[in-house]
Amino acid sequence: MPASLFDCPAPAKLNLFLHVTGRRADGYHLLQTVFQLVDRSDALDFTVRDDGIVRRTNDIPGVPADTDLVVRAARLLQAAAGKPELGADIAVRKQLPMGGGLGGGSSDAATTLMALNHLWQTGLTRAQLMALGLQLGADVPFFVFGGNAFAQGVGEDLLPLKTADCWFVVIEPGVSVPTAIIFSSQELTRDTKLVKITDFPEAHNLLYGDFGKNDLEVVAAKQFPPVAEAIKWLKTFGNARMTGSGACVFCAFEHEHQADEVLKQMPSKWIAWKAKAMQEHPLAHLTKS
Template sequence: MQASLSNCPAPAKLNLFLHVTGRRADGYHLLQTVFQLLDRSDTLDFSVRDDGRIRRTNDVPGVPEETDLVVRAARLLQTAAGKPHLGADITVHKQLPMGGGLGGGSSDAATTLTVLNHLWQTGLNRTQLMALGLQLGADVPFFLFGRNAFAEGVGEDLIALETANRWFVVIEPGVSVPTAIIFSSEELTRDTKVVRITDFPEAHNLLDSDFGKNDLEVVAAKQFPPVAEAIKWLKTYGNARMTGSGACVFCSFEHEHQADEVLKQVPSKWIAWKAKAMQEHPLAHLISS
């Protein structure tokens, strides 16, 4: 049994559009979105233990170990796979902001399920891991799916989609937006018309079209003025919008040098960076279909 794996990527995602089409009886919202993987990541280190203990070895500001999705994911897999004697030391190197709409915590959890499934030799396939991931959060199955996707339901019904090989400028406006606040807002519209995958432009043209919007953006921008300010600024360079429930804002460019030029202009009060679109999760090969 392999004892450890280091520098395991947990990539960011963007929502190229995000429509809220309804609400289930259990309170979960019905969504339609296109998920786009980026080459900017958190990274995690894993070392197998033989005493059943699961530990996060470092401090993550604002995230207690017991509630960390990484720890919860490891324990969920340990139980589901019937491997109580196996444990892990996990180190989380955060690069993605919390409350940014980039899926950082969900991606960390998916990487944990992927890597420990491999190291512990539990043999669960992609469908089984995605079902476990859904227990942790609606975005987790996407990161286990392994490819960019059109998503429906609460985000777990996925169809693979090839997207444009674009460059993105992403701005962190300096606020953390709690997802629950946005989804519980009375101002959130929950009746956007349901679309089919054939209703919107080919994914490689999606970012050049006026199709779609982020239904959560209006609510977040009103409650968190820095989000509104970042969107307004970035719109001067293209079709900028918010990702997820916020706070991060993005705009896409065909060429890297275009992204570089915009980055030079970003006000110093914001953290901003560029990232390239990825078509496949870098750890997708570790999971059997």
């Protein structure tokens, strides 16, 4: 049995559009979105233990270890696989902001499921890991899925999608947006018309055209003025929009030098960076279909 895996990436995602199409009786919102992986990531280290203890070895401000999705994911896999004797020391190096709409916590959890499934040799399939991930959060199954996707339902119904090879400029506006605040807003519309995957056959249109929108953007921009300001500034360069429930804002560019030019002009009050579109999760090879 392999003893450890180091520098396991947990990549960010962008929502190229995000439509809220309804609400279930249990309160969960029905969505349609395109998830896009990008090459900016958190990084996790895993070392197997033989005493059943699952332990996060470093502090993350504002995230107690026992409530961390990483620890919860490991314990969920431990129980599902019937491997109570196996544990792990896990170190999480955060690069993705919390409350940014980039899926950082969900991606960390998915990387944990994939890495420990491999290290513990539990043999669970990708579909089984996705089902476990859904118990942790609606975005987790996407990161286990292995590639970009058109998502429906609460985000768990996934169809593979080839997206454009491009570069993104992403702005962190300096605020953390709690997802629950946005989804519970009275101003959120929940009746956007359903689309089909055949409605956007050209990924190019998702990035540079006017297809779709983020239904959460209006609510977040109104409640968090720095989000509105970042969108307004980035829109002078292209089709900028917010990802997820915020706060991060992004714009796509066909060439890296275009992204570099925008970053040169970025106001110093924001953290901003460029990222390359990815077609496949870097750990997809660890999990059998």
